[in-house]
Amino acid sequence: MAVIHRAPDDTYHPSPEDPIGWVVRDVRGHAVVGPPCDRCGACECAPCPCHQEPIHERGCVGLSYAYVRLDDLYALCERCAGEQQIRVVPCACPQPLRRDADQWARHPD
Numbered sequence: 001m002a003v004i005h006r007a008p009d010d011t012y013h014p015s016p017e018d019p020i021g022w023v024v025r026d027v028r029g030h031a032v033v034g035p036p037c038d039r040c041g042a043c044e045c046a047p048c049p050c051h052q053e054p055i056h057e058r059g060c061v062g063l064s065y066a067y068v069r070l071d072d073l074y075a076l077c078e079r080c081a082g083e084q085q086i087r088v089v090p091c092a093c094p095q096p097l098r099r100d101a102d103q104w105a106r107h108p109d
Helices: 078-083 095-105
Strands: 003-006 012-014 022-026 065-069 087-090
């Protein structure tokens, strides 16, 4: 089970105790392309009215809110992250650690 810390300023960083770091990539409201879910393929592309499958005519837009593993950039949607027991908890780290971790949290491409 991985743990992600959410700081009061809505930034995210991996728990210092986790051997493999995960973060939340939250770019909701920004016009950027994100990763689709590597487990189930979920994305935010418009569905085809006939087949109800995503339309990827110009490439996949991915997810604006994704759980991302830092060592290989493996991305999960909220549902798959929950199934993998990845949790987001309020951050109680000392302030210097929080500032160092901000390098991972703010990445709206």
